[in-house]
Every structure is written in C-alpha cells, then in structure tokens.
Amino acid sequence: MKVLYPLLLTSLLLAGCTSLTASPYQVPVVTLPAQWQGAAAADDGPISGDNWWQQFGDAELNRLVALVLSRNNDLAAAAIKVQQAMLKAELAATDLAPTPAFSLSSSTSQRLGGAAVNSQTHAASLSVSYEADLWGQLSHLRDAKAWEARATEQDRAASRLSLIGSTIKLYWKQAWLQQRLQLGAASVDYQQQALRLVLAKQQAGAAAQLDVLTVRQSLASQQASLYDYQQQLAETRNALAILLDGPPLGVLTTASSLPQQDLPDVPAGLPVQLLARRPDLRAAELRLRETLANGDATRASYYPDFSLTGSLGSSSSRLAQVLSNPLATLGAGLTLPFLQVRQMKLNNSISDADYQLAVVNFRQTLYTALADVENALAARSHYQQQGQRLTLSAQLAGQSEQLYRLRYQAGAAALKDWLDAQETRRQAEVSLLENRYNRLLNQVTLYQALGGDAQPHQLAAHDSAPGGGG
Numbered sequence: 001m002k003v004l005y006p007l008l009l010t011s012l013l014l015a016g017c018t019s020l021t022a023s024p025y026q027v028p029v030v031t032l033p034a035q036w037q038g039a040a041a042a043d044d045g046p047i048s049g050d051n052w053w054q055q056f057g058d059a060e061l062n063r064l065v066a067l068v069l070s071r072n073n074d075l076a077a078a079a080i081k082v083q084q085a086m087l088k089a090e091l092a093a094t095d096l097a098p099t100p101a102f103s104l105s106s107s108t109s110q111r112l113g114g115a116a117v118n119s120q121t122h123a124a125s126l127s128v129s130y131e132a133d134l135w136g137q138l139s140h141l142r143d144a145k146a147w148e149a150r151a152t153e154q155d156r157a158a159s160r161l162s163l164i165g166s167t168i169k170l171y172w173k174q175a176w177l178q179q180r181l182q183l184g185a186a187s188v189d190y191q192q193q194a195l196r197l198v199l200a201k202q203q204a205g206a207a208a209q210l211d212v213l214t215v216r217q218s219l220a221s222q223q224a225s226l227y228d229y230q231q232q233l234a235e236t237r238n239a240l241a242i243l244l245d246g247p248p249l250g251v252l253t254t255a256s257s258l259p260q261q262d263l264p265d266v267p268a269g270l271p272v273q274l275l276a277r278r279p280d281l282r283a284a285e286l287r288l289r290e291t292l293a294n295g296d297a298t299r300a301s302y303y304p305d306f307s308l309t310g311s312l313g314s315s316s317s318r319l320a321q322v323l324s325n326p327l328a329t330l331g332a333g334l335t336l337p338f339l340q341v342r343q344m345k346l347n348n349s350i351s352d353a354d355y356q357l358a359v360v361n362f363r364q365t366l367y368t369a370l371a372d373v374e375n376a377l378a379a380r381s382h383y384q385q386q387g388q389r390l391t392l393s394a395q396l397a398g399q400s401e402q403l404y405r406l407r408y409q410a411g412a413a414a415l416k417d418w419l420d421a422q423e424t425r426r427q428a429e430v431s432l433l434e435n436r437y438n439r440l441l442n443q444v445t446l447y448q449a450l451g452g453d454a455q456p457h458q459l460a461a462h463d464s465a466p467g468g469g470g
Helices: 005-021 052-056 059-071 073-094 137-203 209-243 272-277 279-300 319-324 341-409 415-449
Strands: 099-110 118-132 305-315 331-335
Touching (some): 059 137, 272 279, 341 415
Antiparallel strands (some): 099 118
C-alpha cells in the first residue's frame, strides 16, 4: 500500500481541476400556459394513479394489459437497450479508476559442457496505471453515458406507455366491432322481415315489384357491411395477438360490448408540471444534459493528458533490492497533444450546435406535449356534449321508425318512408356507439398525454447529475 500511496495522492490533488471545463446546466426557457384551455370545471374525485387502466373497472382488460407487459417483444427489446446503456455507463466509469496488471514468470537454466548446475528464477510483477482526469474529460464522458442510460430508461417507459395504450385501444376496438356486427345482424334481420312483409303485400296486390327490388337491395347492402366488419375484427385480433408475442389467429378473450359506466373524472386545475412525468419529455431533457457533458468532454480533450504508472516487481535474485527502494519503479508521464487551433474551434462549434439542437428538440417535445393535452381535453369536452345530443337523437329516431312501421302496415305510408326511417334509426345508433368508442379512446389519449398519471403529489424529483454535480 505504501508503494501506491504517492500515486493515489497525486491523483487526488489533480482531481480539483475537473470543474474547470464543466458547464452549468440551465433549463431551456419555454413559455407555459397559465391553465389548460380545454379544462373543465371541478369534478368529484381524482383520475388514475400509475395503474391508470384499472380505473375502467374491467378485470379482463387488466389481465390483458398485464399479459402484454410480460410478453411483448418490443418492450423486451427496450429493456435490453436499457441494460446495454447501463453497461456502457459502467464501462465509462472504470476509466476513472486505476488499472492493475499482474504477471508471473518462471525459468530454469543449465550450463553447457560443465557440471550439472541448474539455475531457477521466479519473478512476479504488479503494475498500476492511471490517467489523471486533470481537466474532467473522463468524468464528462462518464456523465454523458450515465445521462444516456437514464434517457434510454425513459425510452423504455415511453414504449411501455404506448404499448398499454395500443393494447387498450385494440381491446376496445374488438368490442366496438362486436357491437357493430350485432347492430348489423339486427339490421339484416329487420330487412328480412321487411322483405317477407312486402312479398306478402305483392301477392295481395298491394305492393309493386319496385318495392320488392328496393328491399332486396337494402338487404344485400346490409349483408355486405357485415363482411367488412368481420374482416376488421380479424385484423384487430391478429394485431393484439402480435402484441402478446403470439402467432396471428391466436384465441383471445374479448369484450362483447364497450363499457357503459361513467368514465373517470378529470380534476380541475391540472398543473402543467404534470408533463414532467411524460417519458418522452424526460428523455429529451436527459439527452440535453448528455449533449452538454459531451461538449465539455470535447473541450477538455484539448488540454494536456497526465498519466501515472506504478509497478512492484520481485524475483528470487533481486527481491531485497526492490523492497529496499520501491518508489524507484514509480513513474509519471505528461502528454502534450498537438493543438490544431482550427480543428479545436470546429469541434467546439459542432458541440455547441449539438447542444442547441438538443435544446430545440426539448422545446419542441414540450410544446408537442402541451398540444397533446390541450387536444385531449378539448376532444373530451366535445365528445361529452356530442354524446348528449346523440342520445336524444337515437331516442327520437327509434320513436319515428316505429310510427312509420305502423303507418306502412296500415297502408298510410310508402315503403320507402319506412325504410328511410329504419336507416335513420340505424345511423343514430351507430353514431351513438361511435361516440362512446371515441370517448373511451380519448380517455386513454389523455392519460398518455399526461404521462399516465394525474396526481401532483406523485411527481418525480428532478434529475441530479450522475457524478453528484449540477
């Protein structure tokens, strides 16, 4: 230990120069709204926590999301990328520590032409090399790798958030298509009843051939629509099977209808700071810090390198000499790199441009996040108001269709009027179903825009520097 003491002491004294090339991090200046334009008045109760999809109260959906998170290939690949980034960060950190090396050798010699005298020599050597991080280049490179590892973890979190959203939307699309098929089958059955009725009227001389052709055409159109929905349902199931790391046409449990319970409320006064939980925004800021650290490393690379080496060797013939003067094996080297002034300026300019580009990317990511939330809140209000009108429209259309049916059966209305009333009623039901579907999708979109959480007290702390600095 006494042999290595001067080496370690020198490295500690030189470490004080690291901060000379460190650039202080400053959060980019951005303009934030005082409040969300699409925010509604206060509602009772907060919206979800981390497991926000459980707020929909669907046990099958909860099971499906958990299964996808455990089996999805894209998420597994994202986790591997995180592991790779963390290993690279650990590897960069090893450059700041001394590098030991040990060697052991043994040899035997014998005289020629003389007495059989053997000579054996054994030698061992321990050496330590250390590049003093005088200007902080190695620590800046270590920090850059650490920031990238954190950013990669946020990339994985963003992939997870997107995967959950895609799973829920596909799950509900299946339910929506199932209901469309049910409505379509009911319409086909209704048209078949109408055809039997008009054929009976034709036999009685109360309906013309044109009436029969009109009903047959409407029936064929409704049957064709069923095939379209069946194809969409098959494609949706295949897409969900792939998310589950399974082959297409896998057997999956699906919902037969969209949930009808009230959607989770959105509390008034959502703070803009909630966006700090968005993984893509956090990744953009972490890569901004990474770019800053890389720029500092570039500037530090033009300062002289100072390396230290220390070794301790022993052999059977000189062991006493080595032990009596161990510091004789210590050495130090100072490297003065050839400074190309223009190259240095260009590299510094490139680093500055990289940083400015990262700032622009961060600002763009933030403003995109703001727009996502604003659009989701505005759409939420729109679908709520639209749903109220469509509910009333469907009720009125159903009443009107019943009256036309009674009038046609009594001979007081034309067949076309009754068929038009049927089509109006079907379209009203379809519009109401689509509104419900859109409201559910919008709820997921809002959760994703907010980073999957809307609880201010659960906001994560601001990232600190990997090396303990700012």
